[in-house]
Amino acid sequence: MASEPGLRIEQRPLSDGARSRFPALRDAPGTVFFDNAAGAQVPEEVLDAIREHLLRRNVQRGGRYDRSQAVEAMLGEARERVASFLNAESPQEISFGLNSTSLIRMIAECTRPKLRAGDEVVVTELDHEANIGPWLRLEASGVKARFWKIRSPGARLETRDLEELLRSGRVRLVAMPLASNATGGVVDVAAASRLARKAGATTFVDAVHFAPHGRIDVQELGADFLAFSGYKIFGPHMGFLWGRLDALRELKPAREFFIPADPPYAFEAGTQTYEGIAGMLGAMRYLASLDAEGSLPRAMDRIRSDERGLSEALLTALADVRGLTILGESDPGRAEARVPTVSFAISGFDPARIVEHLASRGIQARDGHLYAPRLLEASGIDPKTGLARVSLCHYNTREEIEKLREALHALSSRNT
Ligand SMILES: Cc1ncc(COP(=O)(O)O)c(C=O)c1O
Missing domain, CATH: 3.90.1150.10 (Aspartate Aminotransferase, domain 1)
Known part of the structure; x- marks a missing residue:
């Protein structure tokens, strides 16, 4: 300031x-x-929001009566709040899920059909295993996984090492953390995303560890996908996926006939934990209240x-x-x-x-x-x-x- x-x-x-x-x-x-x-x-706001939902609004969305419409409105508001938490271009870019691990797995599995044998994915030595394992499993389709290695001292990821990996010209995806849950080190995702984009690679960011600690601006980061978890940011156990709308639209997650083909719904399996989503709204309200003018x-x-x-x-x-x-x-x-x-x-x-x-x-x-x-x-x-x-x-x-x-x-x- x-x-x-x-x-x-x-x-x-x-x-x-x-x-x-x-x-x-x-x-x-x-x-x-x-x-x-x-x-x-x-914080208490989260408990109040969950309690209020379960006691007064515990009904399915999509009904022709007021409480069901109130659930629909709450879900829309939560999507908008999470979009503004990330500075996303649109709430349509936000999907709700069970946790970050399942969201990362889903994006990895939706990426599989887009890759050919000999294509490469880059994973890092710094990540939580949740952002490594799902990408390594793509190797079963002939894809090659390559590690962006840490440097000592400090167990840092250096952008020049990614630059070197991208020289192969075959890297299709780079998965990386915004901050490490082990070292606490923050990664220069904006620089890495710029390089990856230039090399024609998509980027996936695990923001789980960073999310409670500072502002995330997905437009500044310039990545394609990002996930974080509610229970790390003072809310209930659930996960959030952000994706650039055009990047989301390129993926075809498995879905039943009643699930719309368009984001965000295409990425949401079945009924979400509405009380958790209500609780997340409480967490967002709590966070915004830490600024005198309520700016998240x-x-x-x-x-x-x-x-x-x-x-x-x-x-x-x-x-x-x-x-x-x-x-x-x-x-x-x-x-x-x-x-x-x-x-x-x-x-x-x-x-x-x-x-x-x-x-x-x-x-x-x-x-x-x-x-x-x-x-x-x-x-x-x-x-x-x-x-x-x-x-x-x-x-x-x-x-x-x-x-x-x-x-x-x-x-x-x-x-x-
Ligand atoms: C950095 C990081 N990534 C991913 C995860 C997995 O998140 P979830 O428990 O929501 O699946 C964790 C959980 O501790 C984490 O710390």
Whole structure:
């Protein structure tokens, strides 16, 4: 945000007002929830919206009576809200689904008939397996999968490496993440999409991990498809697919006669979880309320800048722990290159033991392969033991980071 030179406007951290709106945080004041990458907490607005739907509007759409028409209107409004969350050109570009994994699988399977033996798809070493496996399965049709590899240090994807892969002239699709759920690193999807487009390749973006952390502008990213999940952005368990209208129209998903051939309906199997979609409207309302004028994009920018401070504080705190190494960007001065998700090891300690120790102190974190076993292997880490991970979002605080620092100190000093 622009400000006059010398005049610094201090904003209160978002967590100040946000925490009291999340019953799970408000009612458990001693608990530190640092497992947001696995699913975030939900604000009261979401519960109210689900309750209202189930109690007063739990009917099928398409009927000739008022409650059914109210469901239709709610679905239309939710599509519009998600379209504005992504700056999509039209709500028609938004399809609802069960979760991101099933949406990625569907797009991969619809892509299969468009590919010929010898065509190539590019997948990355940085992705969650949900955005690798479905594309690798295309190999059964004679397609060749090639890996866009990470670079050390920092486990980064470099655009020049994609450029090299695209030189074959046979790449038809590039699947990549907007941010890694293991390293927290943000990928330059706009640059990658530009290169892919020039080479005639379609692009699929897994935005699941980035979505709660900042503004997504699909027009700026320039990709063809993108998926994200409701339960990571303070809403219920469901998934969203965005696709450029012409890119969606080129695909022919399996459908029964009663499902229209045009997007978005062609990509939606059967009846959706209407209460979940109502809940997502609640989540979007919550997010928009974080901006004084209710602007969703500005609210997401505010989250991004607030979380930069959290990333800096977190990396600074972790740098203080003896024997701790981070997979990914560890420089607090480069917090803009990441979101506040950090995976780490402490020499001499099993990640499971680290996370159990944190749990005993009321800090909820995660350990294991983080669904990114290829990334761990490429980084010389055994996926069976994996790493410990803390993942923060805008409702977390510096006091909680201090608690983490103290807990890790206590653990690492036992190793003497
Ligand atoms: C980066 C990333 N991609 C994909 C997924 C899968 O999403 P879903 O659980 O909605 O299928 C996850 C889930 O943790 C994720 O973190």
